[in-house]
Amino acid sequence: MAIAENIARVRERIESAALRAGRRADDVTLMAVSKTFPAEGIREAYATGIRAFGENRVQEFAGKADAVADLVAAEFHLIGHLQTNKAGKAAELFAAIDSVDSAKLTAKLNAAAAELGKKITVLIEVNIGGEAAKSGLGEESPELEAILQGATAWTHLEIRGLMTVPPFSDDPELARPYFRQLRELRDRIATRRLPGVAMEVLSMGMSHDFEVAIAEGATCVRVGTAIFGVREKPQT
Numbered sequence: 001m002a003i004a005e006n007i008a009r010v011r012e013r014i015e016s017a018a019l020r021a022g023r024r025a026d027d028v029t030l031m032a033v034s035k036t037f038p039a040e041g042i043r044e045a046y047a048t049g050i051r052a053f054g055e056n057r058v059q060e061f062a063g064k065a066d067a068v069a070d071l072v073a074a075e076f077h078l079i080g081h082l083q084t085n086k087a088g089k090a091a092e093l094f095a096a097i098d099s100v101d102s103a104k105l106t107a108k109l110n111a112a113a114a115e116l117g118k119k120i121t122v123l124i125e126v127n128i129g130g131e132a133a134k135s136g137l138g139e140e141s142p143e144l145e146a147i148l149q150g151a152t153a154w155t156h157l158e159i160r161g162l163m164t165v166p167p168f169s170d171d172p173e174l175a176r177p178y179f180r181q182l183r184e185l186r187d188r189i190a191t192r193r194l195p196g197v198a199m200e201v202l203s204m205g206m207s208h209d210f211e212v213a214i215a216e217g218a219t220c221v222r223v224g225t226a227i228f229g230v231r232e233k234p235q236t
């Protein structure tokens with residue numbers, strides 16, 4: 001029952017953070033990041049009312065998908081980097097790809113979704129800290145523009161917002177400027193009212209910094225460790 005207790009605690013923290021920011025806790029989706037944890041953990045989280053789950057590897061989730069197929073209201077999001085050659089498999093397995101980071105991948109996903117006759121929700125991942133080792137598009141990158149401006153061509157994708165993982169720091173306050181930067185980018189894109197582009201989702205904040213992310217406008221926080229415990233293998 002540790003998972004249920006952990007979720008209750010995380011929910012309380014979300015509520016206080018929202019309250020302090022003058023926001024409604026209902027406007028913040030708690031995504032449980034279940035990577036490296038078995039299907040039973042997903043089931044336990046689902047039983048407490050969690051509906052959004054984050055996985056970071058296509059292969060890993062492929063091995064768990066059958067064991068959670070009966071959780072009909074669960075929405076599985078891919079939050080890890082997706083190689084274009086796995087776009088087809090990812091389109092089959094996931095309801096949402098939150099880590100779209102190239103125009104080529106966008107086109108592949110759209111084609112795969114069309115073939116499956118399904119609509120996939122996507123977020124564009126932005127490398128807000130500009131770290132060389134991280135995936136995600138630069139704020140000013142032509143790729144980002146290409147994805148946004150071509151949105152009406154992505155007939156089987158729904159672009160819903162932005163996702164980021166800021167540079168890691170033990171001090172969550174150091175992430176604040178990055179969260180703010182992502183929100184400002186979202187606002188600038190939203191103002192342009194591009195056809196086929198919705199900008200209502202701001203996915204940012206993890207176990208150690210989600211309160212700061214909520215203060216800066218996160219509508220989805222991706223929490224793994226604080227729900228499931230420490231992962232055995234270090235993963236990003």
Ligand SMILES: *Cc1c(COP(=O)(O)O)cnc(C)c1O
Nearest residue numbers: 033079206207222223224225236
């Ligand atoms: C693993 C992961 C998380 C969750 O991280 P925790 O620190 O365990 O909460 C969130 N987002 C992404 C993209 C991840 O890979």
